Amino acid sequence: MIRPKPESVEIVHQRRDAALRALVSGVPYIQFLGIEVERRGDELTAILPFDEKLIGNPMLPALHGGVTAAFLEVAAIIELSWSTLWEDVESGRIALSGLDSLHMPRLPKTIDFTLDYLRSGLPRDAYARARVNRSGRRYASVHVEAWQDNRARLFAQGTGHFLMPDRDLPDPADQARR
Numbered sequence: 544m545i546r547p548k549p550e551s552v553e554i555v556h557q558r559r560d561a562a563l564r565a566l567v568s569g570v571p572y573i574q575f576l577g578i579e580v581e582r583r584g585d586e587l588t589a590i591l592p593f594d595e596k597l598i599g600n601p602m603l604p605a606l607h608g609g610v611t612a613a614f615l616e617v618a619a620i621i622e623l624s625w626s627t628l629w630e631d632v633e634s635g636r637i638a639l640s641g642l643d644s645l646h647m648p649r650l651p652k653t654i655d656f657t658l659d660y661l662r663s664g665l666p667r668d669a670y671a672r673a674r675v676n677r678s679g680r681r682y683a684s685v686h687v688e689a690w691q692d693n694r695a696r697l698f699a700q701g702t703g704h705f706l707m708p709d710r711d712l713p714d715p716a717d718q719a720r721r
Contacts, residue, residue, distance in 0.1 A: 562632045566624055570617070570650070576610065578617055587625055589618035591669040598666060606664030611689070615671055615701045616656050619685040622673035623651050623705060649708035651683060658701040667691055669698070683707055
């Protein structure tokens with residue numbers, strides 16, 4: 544029995560990056576806030592680059608609490624979505640071209656999201672990492688932490704519970720009929 548030649552590392556990296564780019568660019572609110580997501584292996588870091596429009600209290604100045612909450616919730620949803628897509632990306636089920644608008648998976652829906660504001664978010668870039676605590680067929684729990692200059696000094700953390708969509712990628716023919 545002859546085994547097929549494995550894909551090159553570059554092709555696998557390109558497929559991962561294309562899938563992540565499509566996942567992040569598929570949500571307009573992520574674009575509005577300017578959130579970026581970096582991938583190192585299977586670990587994602589969400590980045591909220593500083594912008595004046597994100598300031599809630601110009602007297603301090605401090606990041607708006609709603610922006611902080613949205614940033615952490617987005618980081619949790621992207622991590623959860625990425626963890627469910629990972630197998631399809633690695634197996635090659637998602638092509639090198641990545642995901643397009645007809646092949647976007649449905650995102651998890653937030654059941655609840657609890658946020659702890661630990662200190663004011665300063666007027667500078669913020670970072671967040673999420674960890675999936677439990678992910679089942681119907682329900683998932685995710686913890687997320689956000690920091691700015693020092694990862695040991697969190698400015699916010701949160702826990703979210705999410706309703707999971709069907710794990711199958713949508714059929715393009717079904718999308719066209721909707």
